[in-house]
Amino acid sequence: MTKKAENKNPNKKNQNSSSHIVSKLIFISAALIGLLSFYIYNIITIPPEVPQFDLNQWWGPYPIDLNRDLSIRPFTIEFTDVIINDLRERLLHRREFTPPLEDAGFTYGFNSNFLTQVLDYWQNKYNFKDREQFLNRYNHFKTNIQGLDIHFVHVKPQVSNHIHVIPLLMLHGWPGSFREFYEMIVKLARPHPSYNFVFELIIPSLPGFGYSEAPVRPGFGPAEMAVVIRNLMRRIGHERYYVHGGDAGHIVGSVMATLFQDEVLGFHTNMPVLMYHPLATAYTLLGSIWPSLIVEKELESRLYPLSQHFQRHLEESGYIHIQATKPDTIGAALTDSPTGLAAYILEKFSTWTNYEYKKAADGKLLMKYSLTHLLDNVMIYWATNSITTSMRLYSEACSKRNLALKLDQIPTNVPTWGIKFKHELIFQPDSLLRLKYKNYLHSTIVEDGGHFAALEMPDLLADDVFEAVDTFMEFHSGKKAEQERNLPKDETAKNIYEFTALNVYGKNVKLDEYKGHVLVIVDASNQRSIANSDYEQLNELLYKYGNSKGLRILLFPSQHNVYINLYNFSVKNHVEFDIFQKVETNGENAHPLWKFLKQKKTTSGDFSKCIVDSKGVPIEWFSGNLDPLDLDGFLDGYFNSDIEDY
Template identity: 85%
Template sequence: MTKKAENKNPNKKNQNSSSHIVSKLIFISAALIGLLSFYIYNIITIPPEVPQFDLNQWWGPYPIDLNRDLSIRPFTIEFTDVIINDLRERLLHRREFTPPLEDAGFTYGFNSNFLTQVLDYWQNKYNFKDREQFLNRYNHFKTNIQGLDIHFVHVKPQVSNHIHVIPLLMLHGWPGSFREFYEMIVKLARPHPSYNFVFELIIPSLPGFGYSEAPVRPGFGPAEMAVVIRNLMRRIGHERYYVHGGDAGHIVGSVMATLFQDEVLGFHTNMPVLMYHPLATAYTLLGSIWPSLIVEKELESRLYPLSQHFQRHLEESGYIHIQATKPDTIGAALTDSPTGLAAYILEKFSTWTNYEYKKAADGKLLMKYSLTHLLDNVMIYWATNSITTSMRLYSEACSKRNLALKLDQIPTNVPTWGIKFKHELIFQPDSLLRLKYKNYLHSTIVEDGGHFAALEMPDLLADDVFEAVDTFMEFHSGKNLKQETQVQPNYETAKTIYEFTVRNINGKDVKLDRYKGHVLVIVNVASQCGLTDTNYEQLNELYERYAISKGLRILAFPCNQFSGQEPGTHREIFNFAKKRNVKFDVFEKVDVNGDNAHPLWKFLKRTQSGTFGDFIKWNFSKFIIDKNGVPVERFGPNVNPIDLEPHLVKYW
């Protein structure tokens, strides 16, 4: 027994020793995994240092001209007879196209049958001299920045002294140009009925695009471009300003908001995305399992399922790979052929406006745009021979040198506002955008529109810029932009509507004293009422007649208390109003009757009682408010808005 017991002891010792070794290995492995995880976590979450750039780096040809002209020089766009005749000759002698496949639409690229119509229009119906005059309707200039002649459009509004003029830098993308913003200029450079400021617009051609010179050596990426544009603003005389951008303009604008946080007062973008942020990628993947973690339910389809969106991005991103690797190769073909240039650029205006348009034989290009406007943009690329240099930006943006800067991972405190169009190429929820934009204040959600929003929906985009900049100014004034319950006055003792605060359709608090000196119509509205069509149409008509000439303002309050005829969310109501081309001010949905009625409406009913009691009878009850903020007349739903004219006249 003793010997047997002694014989067992060595095995037991060996087992204990093996267990001890395994325990050590497990402990060491766990420690290594913990350290590796901590290292990876730090890499992902600790932002990189802000890179330093030479703000005077020379990008022109050597030797440096020390006596170069640094003045701001007037510039005129000219489509010379040489350019026009050469273009027409090339279009006339183009080769016969390969016929498209049956029912292929734009799925194989630009449909050659429709391309023939486009080119015939360009050759025979596009009025070159008329479009030249159109492009020159605003003042153009050039000035030399860091060795490059930079072109820009400069629009200075002429307004009265009580209207503030605010500098706004507008940055286009690819394959766009300064031309994209022309329909917005009219809206932005004249007073908006709802705001006491207007914009001085600076719209450059990005270096290498259009009439701005391109760098002559490698290394000119988005950051270097941002430095040039920042120096342009300083040359013009603006050390602090607001920025709007989309596509490449978003990328450059974002870099400016990162590198020059003391100069950029606010950043508005119609393509709010983080292109290279590891946490954003990780959260997006995690959200594919649990979408509600990162995106609102009503917007989930814009991001998930990932497989569906990834397939679309893969299908539509071939141009990126070409332009990021061999831009000069494709550039040679497009430089030599106006046919190729038009097809290459305009195909993007089809599919990027709405992915479904590719199924149509004409790409539905004329559903949102006119051929004249589209060819204006193509003509700028052709006349300036800038397609190759514009595409080089992709090569520089995707270079190891530029990616190593990790600019999307560097936070910025510049207040930021995004507008998200339904068919934009990339969608990211606000939760991800706030990884970089620490003061990301708001996203406007639009159930229409695509990548070229400035050309497709200029009125809507311009209105959003106004509201964003108004919010930016509140941010800088120190007002609390977090929406908290407002202390409302006692409706029984209030004297004017100016004492009340309401919320607009985007959830922003609005003190009604902003309407001092204006005659107002306040009305409760609904989207699904039998009176909706007539009232919305005539309210718009009233506003368009008298907003500028008489200072009329219309305040519309959605209400769902009458047979549930305003059931939508705030976003749905916003989109309904935009589809109706509503110009007047729309606010958040409220109750107008009962204990939960908004205090403003309790005040309106107290001061202007109805025929059968003070309660609101139905949708589209209307109150006229005089210039002192006092309710003076009330009208029932049966009175059409246009019939208010003789009553409003008394209070102008």
């Protein structure tokens, strides 16, 4: 009996040992799964750092032209006889088309029977000179930004003084152009009965589109494009502004609202989507099981069932794959053939306006648009030979380099407003959009309309822009009131070091960084202060006392034309002025710094220049009639005196 019992003990030991090993393996596996889950969760939920970009990166041909013209030059669109005659010849001698399949409509692409009608109209009835005049009804300009000549339409409304004029940057998409906003311009640049403001409109051709030059080397994606457009706004004279965009314009506008959060006052989009956000994808998949978790019941059909929408996206996204991989191949075909260009572009205006239109033999193109308006847009691509360069944006946007930036995962505090048209290509609920847009204020839901809303429903879209910007201003006034409660009071401040001001790059500068420096602070707002001769004299003072004595010159331009003059002078002459954003220098709304300077003034009369000593205390005030070089005597006496602590 004892021997048998002893023989059983090894088995029990083995069993216990095996159970212990299994327990250990389970524990280790659970720990590893937990750690892996935590790692994945962190990757998904912790936002990436904001990438840094060279704001002056050169995209033009080498060698760099150091003497290039940086002015803003008037530009006129011209459809020359050479362009017109060549186009008509190509249309006249086009080959016979393959007949469409019976009852195919647009389901196989552009119906060749209807295409014949479109091309005949373009060749014989499209009035080239009349459309040229139509496109030139607003002022066009070009200016060189980072080596690229950038084209833009600039509309400045003429209104009474009690109507505020607000800068609005409008960004088109592909295969659109600046032309798609023309029907909105009339409404946006005129007073609205419900609001006390109108818009100064800046409508660029995106680089590589239309009349804007394309980069000559790879790597020019949405972020680089956003930098160029931001620099364009600064060249024009706007440090802070609102942005509207759709399609590619949405992507570029979103990047601007991410990288330049101190400059973009509000972002309005008619295609509010996050293209690359892992949490948005995960929640969308989860919502297919439980839709009410992420989307309102009345909008559920715009997103679910996923299989139905996925099938539509798959069918309509073939162009993305071509343009993201071989844009120059398809570009060669479209560049050589106006027929191919018209079919390729206008097919999008059918199906992307309403997916059901593809069943019609004419794609129902004329239900929402006129052929003249549609061909205006095609004509811009043809006349500028820009279809290839426009499509390269897809290749850059889908590149590993651009995707690695994870810009859709970086939050922005810029107030954002979306308008969602029923037949837009992609729909995302507000719950997902707030993963990025932390101040996503509102979505306007429209039970009609598609991808080309500016051309299809311009009045409705313009009204929405007004309402959005009005809400943005209310948002900022609330934030401003909160900030002002924490600002130093000009009545109690002892020196300028207690104040902050935004510089031209949108950075909030604490003026205590100027401790130990003598300063000349200039209000560059009056007509006497904007002459280049004044800047040259200030530059002489800086040259004389800057390196040797530590003099700094701070300029506060308060008018757009002043800023443009100052910017151009600084670039040409490599001047190291410290330039700040536009501020009010007089009245109740004056910046606290300027209220402080005025309060400390011991003499009567107004001033535009002030000397501040090395302790941050203003000591001398001078009127705008005084030449900057006349400050030399005061500065020389100051620097050569035995003033304590300098």
